[in-house]
Amino acid sequence: MEHKLDLIALLDYIDPAFLSYQEWVNVGMALKYEGYTASDWDDWSKRDGGRYHPGECFKKWTSFEGTANPVTGATITQMAKDNGWMPRSADREDRELSWDDEISGGDYVVVDRNWIEGKEIHEPAAWNPVQQLTTYLETLFESSEQVGYVVDTWQNDEGKYLPTKGAWDRTAGELIQLLNQCDGDIGSVLGDYDPAAGAWIRFNPLDGKGVKNENVSEFRYALVESDTMDIEKQNAIMRELELPIAVMVYSGGKSLHAIVRVEAANYDEYRKRVDYLYNVCKKNGLNIDNQNRNPSRLSRMPGIERNGKKQFIVDTNIGKTSWAEWHEWIEGINDDLPDPESLTDFWDNMPTLAPSLIEGVLRQGHKMLMAGPSKAGKSFALIELCIAIAEGSKWLGWQCTQGKVLYVNLELDRASALHRFKDVYQALGLPPQNIGNIDIWNLRGKTVPMDKLAPKLIRRSAKKGYIAVIIDPIYKVLTGDENSADQMAHFTNQFDKVATELGASVIYCHHHSKGSQGNKKSMDRASGSGVFARDPDALIDLVELDVTEALLKQEENKAICAMYKQLFQQHNPAYLQEHVSQDDELSAKTMEDHAKRAMPQVMTNIMPTIEQVLKAVKGRSAWRVEGTLREYAKFEPVNMWFQYPIHKVDDVGSLKDIDPEGESSTPPWQKATNKRKDRAKQERRSKAEEFEEVVNNCNFGEPPTVLDVIAWYSSTGKEVAERTVRDWVKKYGYEIDRSIGFRIVKKEDKEDE
Template sequence: MESLLNILKKIDPSTLDYQEWINVGMALKHEGFTVADWDSWSQSDSRYHAGECEQKWQGFNGSAEPVTAGTIIQMAKDRGLTFGGDFRELDWDSEISYEEGAPTVNTGEGIPIHEPENFDPVNEIVTYLETLFEAGDNVGYVTETWESEDKGKRRYLPTKGACDRTAGELIQRLKSCGGDIGAVLGDCNPEAGAWIRFNPLDGKGVKNENVTEYRYALVESDSMPIAQQHAVIRELELPVAVLVYSGGKSLHAIVRIDAPNYDEYRKRVDYLYKVCKENGLEIDRQNRNPSRLSRLPGVVRGEHKQFIVDRNIGKSDFNEWKDYIESINDDLPDPESLSAEWDDMPELAQPLIEGVLRQGHKMLIAGPSKAGKSFALIELSIALAEGVKWLGFNCAQGRVLYVNLELDRASCLHRFKDVYTAMNLQPKNLDKLDIWNLRGRSVPMDKLAPKLIRRANKKNYIAVIIDPIYKVITGDENSADQMAKFCNQFDLICTELGTAVIYCHHHSKGSQGGKRSMDRASGSGVFARDPDALLDLTQLEITDALRKQQEDKQTCRIAENWLRRFYMENAFNQLVSQDDRVTPSRMLDIAHGALHPNSYRLMNEDIERAKATLGNRTAWRIEGTLREFASFKPLNLWFDYPVHISDTDGVLQDAAYEGEIVPYKEATRARKKKAKDDKVSALDSFEVAFSGAENDGIAAIDDIAQDCGKSPDYIKKLFGNGKKGDAEYQKRYEKFIGDDGRAYLKRRD
């Protein structure tokens, strides 16, 4: 057939000016050709520069009045080339022409085909239409042709044809035409045959943009004998809706694609053609067009008939076929007998994190926002490089690659240094820590994996840590199928590099305490079930009592440290008993009497700073779901920015998950909070009333009561009248009886 490229070959690029050369590129892109086609043709021009076509091609983005194949045809005509008919009618869809000397159908090895003995043109066409189209679909078909000659060889080329009738209308007319299909479709040249478009159109034209549904693609090749084509099509189990003999050198397989849009159609067709090519079916790239013409069964073409060979063969749809192809085109190992290995078992991979993860395996850390997941991964990177413990687990020592996808380079480097400092480690093995900073340059995981493998090859990393994975996720994280393919990239890295892959992912929304640890990660369950080790971080509730306990502990520790600065061991032991050391009020009293006032002041500043830090501290529980090891007892720890610290005191053992406080405790906590808020408000009001009634720091209770809007007896009860009163009020004010017999309050120092 004479394609647009064949005509372009007859045009010498050196005879074109710059704009004409650009127009050729625009026309080729508009008609679905590749930049390689333009580049290959341009190379015969002395003005050719490598890479220039590619650069220009990227800027051809289409327009309301695109440059089409007609421009190239006109260039050819201007240079003396002649064509029969109006070739412009084909500028969106290359023709399928008559091939002289076509081989007989039954030649060659493979599966021969046979022309039907009782050839029924109407039945052939109706069957084709009923198989591919719905009654309301507009169908494009061509029966008229024009002639062209190339090197003395005659060719019949299709015109634009018709597209204004539906499949239902055509079927009805064909069934009532008495066998005269020409009365319905128009008479065709018996030397040329006829064509039909296999995808439905909108009735307004026959270009790609007029296709309404991307149901089918054309597989057609004349690179091997017909019988072999037939055998390959059946052996590949192509999901063929209709298989048509073209009357020439090829079979036309109308293959089910069922793509939701044009982009997906191109991807599926590219995959289809790649598989066909690998099996000897070389297919013209122009066949990718969804508006492509194929041979219409039920007509005569030269010495042969165009007829339906078979229908609905192979797999039922494209997805089933693709799964089948991938299942037979794998590099999987053969099954092996256990008996052959029973007495000589292969060695297990050595632990990377003792009791948690082996070398060469995968681990996921899951947790909510602010759990410090990235800090945990940095801590692990450092622990592996230095060969020290991580969260209490022994770690192997080796080289680590940390892939930073989120932080800018400076922030990432500073964070590593901050964590090193907080872990109280000397950086003795910085040469074992590599950081790959990719913020702003990350690509989907299927593209990142080969780039990572190329850079990491021969560096003997024992772990590759990727933080965070949401930057490189491809597809819908709730789709098990898409996430399985995504996680397969981690397997690829593990296999190719012999390294462990460690990464983190976020929790789903909502409370997590009632879920199993492996069900807390957001998205598909694949995230939790794919890795060999899953460590899940869940936040714990820090009650007021627990926070007060931690503050008291810090107060005692700081006071003890200050006292030890100035007292030798024996003197310290005489000054401070074992009970004193865990009683904050006693430690403060002892320090107040034993330390110089300046030292006592500095000690209190240390205590206040420690309390402020404790206010930002969060509590967490790590639960493990392990494939290679028995599950460990849940670990409780604190996150003190920027590191995680194990709860060595066991104070978090009975802590509940945040948001999972039982109802009666929640109600009790709410009541206590309200009472506390009310007390603060009452004290504030009392302060205002006292200030308004005081004179030199003394105020009569009667006057205070009047200003507060309370009775004098109510105020007196706060101070007990010698009996139990309110400690908070008594701490601030001292009650006494004046010479006049009235009750007064005096502000305490």
């Protein structure tokens, strides 16, 4: 039965000493359900020397009867996974990543087992048991820490010597003091041991209350032991791996006991680090005994003789000095980084550059960040980019390469996202000829941090042929503190993984920091660490322009002219061609006069249309696109209008001389004052023009009296006092001429006479 071998192998990852009683029973039930024998369960259970009782497994085995909800081999599989087992896959490169696979490089292989040479060990020239044990205690323990050791044994049915729980009531300092006073008689300190069995010691300090895992006070060391290969080979591999070994002890038998620094903060971290340690050792040819995972595990005591062989310290402080140093080294040596290359090898045969995705801005397989404030329409701009790539059209004036694109929607509900794409297509006036090139992954409410999303994204996209992946917005998948450079470097590295694995450009957007952005460089506007701006190959930044009243009036005039031209094209194109000049098309008033003559029927109800056009103009916002590029020369700023739901490039230069908000040297309070003054001037000008019109027309073209002016205003429903009229006369450059009957005349007219 092939599956039997598989489950027996999995039991190597499950230490019965770590399990509760029910978990231990579940293993037995699972083995029976899958067709194994009671002997298989019994052999495995013997690993828990403290709780194992001969014959108990066979008694319980007979009580495991069929049930509607049996415990199956899946229980053992899950336990093994929880303890570091991973399904073996010789053809890992040929399979797709699973849903929850982490993307990481390196197999942690340091040792070439085919070429490793054994390294001999040497018994001490002068045998000093007290010195051996004292060195061990001084190396591993603080003087105040409790030490567990065993000198008493018992024999099982097979005649094998097994340790008892032993003692744990004395500190390292006490033991060292007594050893130094014992005149070489270790037995007088620890108790006499059986020379056929030897003695053991626990390598982690205890709390003085017992010898179980919960009694370990510091998770400082782990035991690495292999008894299935030559001693010399074990010694060589451990040293080649630079394991941070505090003490290496020869067991007096078939193995070396390496006490390795793992320096874990707690039991959970200890398990993870030991799993990592054992995994590295196994990959480098060291066949680890998995029973040694236990932090309260016993190891062979140095300074003891067993069956005529000495248990002695081979060496101390081998390899790296700490777990952190070793972990960094083992990760670095397996970083999968390429070797340095000589420029001379490629000078005449340069590699081909990646093709462009956005001409003059971004290459395929590279990264781009779009940054801007919340009202810039960044999401719409990215949807426009999706469409431009799908259709092979322009985006903000730049030509895009046609291909498939994935839009990762993290913010909008599914219906809103789909409607937006259709709305933008229609506003752009593009026929949806290649909508099959656009895939949308709607993840609102289902997002995970980017380091977990990346492998899922890669798995689903690996065979789709995307040339671009757009992620909108990244705050939904942000991990860590956005102001921390190292945390954000880890975060942005996930985009590298996606780009590298898929060969696609990764494009994402981020928001500006708070406050005015006009006086900042484009690289400094994105919120958080500068990593955001410096990591991508292209940074596209949007900053709002401070639109003036004059420009807004100009845009309103252009919009009204365009509206009239469109009406002419619909209702009277011949008149437009014969009577409307190019200069006429630039004046809203002139176009209105033409329309009244040529399209009176349209003009009867034109006001709602005009109001709609003006409302659309007032709803516009103006933006400047600046950028920082790694692969291309810096481009000239692109000015554009955002008129929901699309952006339109300012081709005529209306926005060229407009300052971004916050860039002008005029403070905000001064701007407000100037606006009020401008408005007041305009109001005064319009009142002066109104008074001039009244004076010229209220008396059939002849100079009027004050009463004539009052009567005129009264006929329009506006009551004006005589004193007010006399004030206007002075204010607007008139006077009352008594020589012609107290009539109102302009001062300059009288002077001409």
